[in-house]
Structure formats: structure tokens, C-alpha cells
Amino acid sequence: MAFQLTDIIPALPEIFLSGLALLLVLVAAFGGEGIVNARRVTRLSLVGIAVALFLLVQDDMIRPFAFGGMFAADYFALYMKALVLVGTFAALLLSLRPEGDDGINKPEFALLVLLALVGMMLMISADNLLALYMGIELQSLPLYVVAAMRTNSLRSSEAGLKYFLLGALSSGMLLYGASLVYGTCGATDFASIAASLGTGESPIAFVVGMVFMISGLAFKVSAAPFHMWTPDVYEGSPTPVTALFAIAPKVAAMALLMRLTYGAFGQIADQWSQVLVALSVASMVVGALGAIMQTDIKRMMAYSSIAHMGYALAGLASGTAAGAAGVMIYMTGYVFMGAGTFAIILLMRRDGQAATKISDLKGFSQTHPLLAFGLLVMMFSMAGIPPLAGFFGKWYVFLAAVQADLVPLAVIGVVMSVVGAFYYLRIIRLMYFEDTDVPLDTQTPAVNKLVLGVSMAVILMFFAGLSGMLTATETATVALMGEPR
């Protein structure tokens, strides 16, 4: 298990990104203050992410065990990392904008995001309790900072502080749980933990540890009842940061949750399944009902993301291969729905000032016909209306749930999706059924068009790529769970 030089190869994307981030520290420090340097750093980061994505998909990257079992670079990791990279790329691209009123036009923004990205990738590859914790902390700390980046805004500082406090609490829970798991299993790597678990009754200390770990991760994916930070942080953070929060870290945290439950605790699926069922139902209900009364679109998106995590967890709760594949398909659609929606939220401005009220979208279809159509597609997809991406995500997670005899969960899920449809339809109503005297600015940056266009293409043509996605997720699931028994 000693370190070998070849171990470096599967971790090359992470190593490259870390090196780039360190280099960008210098550029940020000596490239001068202000917007020009900030944009330079952001552009370099975008190039870096593209290179990392290129490195990731090289053939010899797949290596289930590296660094003595700390780091899994299997096909599952590849799939999820690709999603995280694409999502972060989209979010960073959207932060490239002419106006500088949201406080993120500082050189350190992009490099903090890069560091968080490395953290997310480490989370996805974590195959050991230690690596898991390191990944989470590396991802969280830069994100706490960027949430509070708008230093002249009380809301932003509040968001950062809230995020930090609750994030620290969840890390504490996770760490405590991990210590109990280590104490009862005598090992920190997932394979040994799995091997030490029998199929029978587990020691109570272990069960407590497991529940603590799952709860800690539930904070990170913002599943109810651990969702309280989400609406405030989404609302208070600068909007490009909200876009990032909504897209990338959820995928990484979900991947980690999958690796922990399927990998380390795979033997005892019946014991954690009920915890996930509870989380799933709570999230679907809170997400659907909580969003109805919101007036701020960023808060609404926060509740929407809670609901989406609830649906994804419904697939995970099944504890089966089909469930894992369903979650991956769901998260794929989720990344693009989030990117497309935030591409529009980010250009909602009136007289140069950001407008984030839902009612600001009144008459949007008259002033911005193409963008309105884009948001319409996103909203119907989020509501799970076929033939859009959101529907296929729901199809596969609920398929897994029904297959695992969780029919009530599926029924609650579909009924809540109808409740959720209400607030997505409300946005369409404002855009299409109503007129406005105070239209939003019509200036549309090219990057927003690009992100929206790509997302729309993916969402609309999801059915065409589904067959390839099924093959990919099947391979990934085998990597995650081992050959089907």
C-alpha cells in the first residue's frame, strides 16, 4: 500500500487545478487591483477547468485505488467529476459580467472557487473517512468566504456567517459520526469498513455514527430538516455565488453520500434506507410547500433545490443499483437546469440594478421572447413535465423507489411534484400571462446566452442522449457497488 509515483496519474486534474490556484494567488496579488485583473484570473481559471476536464476523460485515469486506497478514481468518480467541472465552469462563466455591483469582481473570487472545486473533486474521490473529511473542508472553507464576498452588504455577510456556523456544525456532526464508525469498525477506509460489517445487527454505536454521518452530509446537500441555511444563504450571497451553490457543491455532496452509503455501508442498506426515506419525504414536502410563498427568486430556487434533493434521495433510499443510476441521471439534469435558470436570473436587471423579485419577471416574454422561452423550458423541466430532462430524472428515481417496494415514497413524491409545479407555473404565468410597464434591461451578455443555449439544448434533447447515459451510469454503478450480485 506504499505510495507509488503512478498514483499521481489519476489525481492529475486535481493536482493541476491546485497548482493553478496557487499560481493564480500570485497573479491576483501582483496583477493589480480591480476588475481587469479579476477578469484575467477568472479567464485563466476557466481555461484551467477546461484543461482539468480534458485530463479527466483520458483513458488511463481510471484506477480504482490510488494513494493507498485514499483516492478512488473509478468511473463513478469520473462521471460525477465531469458534472461538477461542467457546473463550476458554467457558474464561473456567468460571473464574467460587465457590472461590478455584487462584490465578486475581485481577483480572489475565481481562485477561491478553484480551490473549492478541488475540494469537491476530492469529495467525489474520497474512499476513506480521512479523505472524506479533508475534501469536505477544502470545499467548504472557500465557499464560506465567497458567500460573504460582498463586503458592503449586510445580507452577504450574514449569509457567509450563517453558512459558516451551520457548515461548521455539520462538519462537527460528520466528524463525530466518523469517529464512532472508526471506533466500531477499526478502520477508516471504506473497503475495510464494508468488510467489517456483517449483514446482521450492527452495534448501536456504529448505527449512531452512521446516522450522524448521514445527517452531516444531509446538511451539505441541504436536505430537510437540515435545510435551514439554504434560503438565507442563497438570498444573501452575490447572485453568481448563488448560481455556483445551486449547481456544483450539491453534486459533490450527493456523490459523497452515495459513495459512503453504497460503498462503506453497502451491506446494511436496510438500515440506512429508512433514514434516507425520511430525509427524502421531508425535503420533497418542505421544498414544495416552502417555495409557494416566496417572493424572491433566489429564495424560491433555494426551496426548489431542496425539493430536487428530496427526489434524488428517493432514488438513493432504494439502496439498489437502479437507484444509484437514477440519482446520477437526476443530477445530470439538475446541473443543466440550474445553469440555465441562473443564466437568466443573473441578467435580471432594471436600470443596471439587479432585480431578484419574482414579480420582476412580469411581461418578460414581451421584452425578451427568446430568454423567456428558455426559462419556460427550464421551469417545465424542473416541474418534471415530459419530454424534458426533469421528467426522465424523476422517472428513474421513482422507478428505483417502486422497485424497492417504496411505493408510498413514490406516491408522495409525485404528488409533491404537482404541488411544486404550482410555483414553477407561477413564473411562466408572470412571464407570459401578464404585462409590465417597467421592463427589465434588454442587454444580454453573450456568456448568459451561451450557457442558456447549451442548457436548453441538453434539457430539450435529453431523451436522445438517454440511452448513452444509461450505459454510462450502469458502468459507474458497477464501479460504485461492485459487480451485481
Place this chain on the structure above:
Amino acid sequence: MIGAWPILSIVTFLPLFGALFLLLIRGEGEVVAQNARHVTLWVTGFTFLVSLALLIGFDPKMPGYQFEEKAEWLPGTGIGYHMGIDGISMPFVLLSTFLTPLAILASWRSIKSRVREYMIAFLVLETMMIGMFVSLDMLMFYLFFEAVLIPMFIIIGVWGGARRVYAAFKFFLYTLLGSVLMLVCILAMYIEVGTTDIPILTAYSFGVGMQTWLFLGFLASFAVKVPMWPVHTWLPDAHVEAPTAGSMILAGVLLKMGGYGFIRFSLPMFPHASEFFSPLIFAMSIIAVIYTSLVALAQSDMKKLIAYSSVAHMGFVTIGIFTLTEQGIAGAMFQMISHGLVSAALFFCVGVVYDRLHTREISAYGGVAAVMPRYAVFFMFMMLASVGLPGTSGFVGELLVLVGAWKASTWVAFFTATGLVLGATYMLWLYRRVMLGGIIHEKVHDMEPLTQREFAIFLPITVIVLWFGVYPASLLDLMVGSIQLVIDTVSSSGVSLLAQN
């Protein structure tokens, strides 16, 4: 020669290509609007012509599906691209392709804002409707079935009346709630059988307990679509607020999705449950027929009256289907096609006078026959067809349903017949109040006579309604083979279940 072409796919996706083409039109506002109208009319008209090839190439004597198309979609999962039609789905496909160009014509002048978007919505809607009737894969069917909601929601919400937002939301959420319960059932069936291919699912016999749940799930969806009492309340709102063409398609085609679903899925796939629940369906349908007829009598809004009459007429359809007799199902099918034509024409009748006086209140009219004689003839004909006068298509459907109902239970037949009497009452009374008598209101004098465009919409519908009334065999012959197959599935599985007990 026809067989070599993927003709069903062409018919299904042609309107969608038309919609994409509309996006490319450039120019001034009014030019775009006029071009959009023409392109849409041509595309939908051409789609109708292509769909006639289905009628010509269709062999009623051949059992099973014709014009079948299969392609890989999700290999290895039992889900695929599968299309085909039989005697049950073919009339609906033609009904959709026939009504859509007429609906476009009906909105020629009355839609003035956002014409291009309107036309795109209708073209997308047509693709979804046709796709739903020709799908032979459960997942595909569901995709089309639910995707219909998107354009219809937009049509009601953007071009509808004063309370359009409320109506659009009610329509969407009501229907979605029904559909998602069916989705869970589809998932359960897929897991049980391992495929979503409809012919395979039809041949599979589900356990009795499972059938019950599946039947109820499908019932939730189809009952809302039909709509059956007590889940019909979205319909009057949606109809009243929808633009004329929207009402025509809604009543003409979308309501038939429920009845089609019962015949295509509920009966052959869950025969035991269908038999078990038929008293429940009869009770719901009889309440629908009598209750909504009485409600229709009390309406002061013309569109609302016709909307309630639709609920009543669809009550006959569900009674016919669940008599599980050949006459009953054939009657239900005939009634659906007839109602599709007649109610679309009746909604257009309302649209014609609405375009002139901008009100749907019955009391605002009176003596219209004197100023619009040709219109009066068409309205009367459609009204009588709706009442079921012999010689119109309405009569054949109602008679067959009654025969089927008589076989099932004399009480069901008795109450159904009561509904017929009530139906005659509210329709005749409506006609008297709007068309006959002296002219009370000044404005009625100024009403413009029927235009050529309006005439061109009424004429083809009238001809077909009359044709089916005089020579019903032309439609029945297409259907009987397929209906017999449904009956066989129901009765044979009934026997096998008895044998098991």
C-alpha cells in the same frame, strides 16, 4: 408502397417541423402574423391529407396494429420507439388532423396578438395529440399525454378570457395530479413485466390485487381527462376562458384522451378490475349525465352551458365503455368521434357570435336567426346532432350506448335515457333563447352575417356529421375488429379468473 414510408411518424412530427419553421420567419409584426397563419394552415392541412393515406391503406379486416414502426430508443431496457394504429386509434388520429386546420381557421381573425406564438402552440399541440394516439409504448404514450398540457396551458393562459390565469392553473394542476398517479402505475407495470411495449403489456395478465390498484391509478388520470363527475370542475373554467380554437380542440380531441385510455389500457390490461369497478363507473357516469345536464340548464353563459353538456355527453361514453359489450364500446367510440365534431362546431358557434358582440351571455342575444340565417341553420343542425336526432352522428352513438347499457342493466339504461331527455331540454332552450324570438337588443341588428371563412369551417363538419348519421357503417366497420379484440381479452380473462377460483 405506402408501407415503405414511416407514415405515422410523418403525420406525428410534421406539425412540429412546421412550428420550427415558424421560428425562422422574419419581418414586420403584421407580415409575420399573416405568414404564420398561412404556414400553419398549410402545414395542418397537409398533415390532414397525409393522414388520409392512413385511412386508405388501413385494412379493417386485419387484426392487430397496422403501419407499425419500431426503432431502438433505450436498448436493453424494454423501452423503445413503437408506433402503430388499429381501428380504435385511427379515428382519433383523423379527428385530430381534421379539427386542427379548422381550429386554425377559426382563430384567423380573432387572434390578433402574438400570432406566431399562438400558431406554434397549436402545431406543438397537434404533434402531441397525434403522438399520444399512435404510441404503442407506454412511456412514449405518457410523454405525449402529459406534454399536451404545456401548449394547452399557454393557449388558455395567454389568449384566454378574463379569468384565464385561474383557469389555466386549474386545468394544468388538476390534470397533472391525475397523470402522476398513472405514472406510478406505469412504473409498477414496467417493473412487473420488464417492458413498456403496449402489445406485450396487453397480453400480460396482471394479478387480481395488482389490477385493482393499477386500475384505480389509471382511473385517476383518465377520469380527470374525460372528465367524470366529481373531477370535472376544471372543464367549465378551462372552456369558458380558452379562446374559441382552444375550446374546439379541448372538447374535440383532448377530452377523448380519457375515453381512449380506458379502451386502450384499462379494459384489456385490467379486465378483472374493469368488471369489478364497472358499477362505480356507472354510478359516477349517471350522476354526471343527470347532474351536469341540470347544471347546464341553469347556465347563463353559452360556453359554460356547452361545457357542461360535454361532461354529460362524456358520461354516455364512459357508460358505454364499461358495459363491456360490443355495442356499448362501439357506441362509446362513435359517440366520442361524433361529440368531437359536434362540440367543436358548437364551440365555434359560440365563437362566431362572440367575435361580433364580445359577450357569451345568453341574455345578450335573442332573434339572431333573423340577422344570420345561414348561421342559424348550422347552429340548429349542430344542436340537433348534439341532442341525438336520427340522421346525425349523435343518434348512432347514443343508440348503441343505450343498447349496450340495456344489456348491462336496465336501471343504467333508464337513467341514461333520462339524461337524453334533459340534454334535449337545455339545448333546445339555448337555441330558442339565442336564435329565435324577437330582437331585444339593438346590437343584434348590426351583427355581420356568416363570412365565407366561417362557412368553410361549418361545412366540412356538417357534411361528416350527416354522413356518419346516414351511413354509420363507414365508421363502425373500421372499429369493430379492434373492439372485438378488446372484448375477447376482457371475457377470456374473466373466464380464466373464474377457472382459477
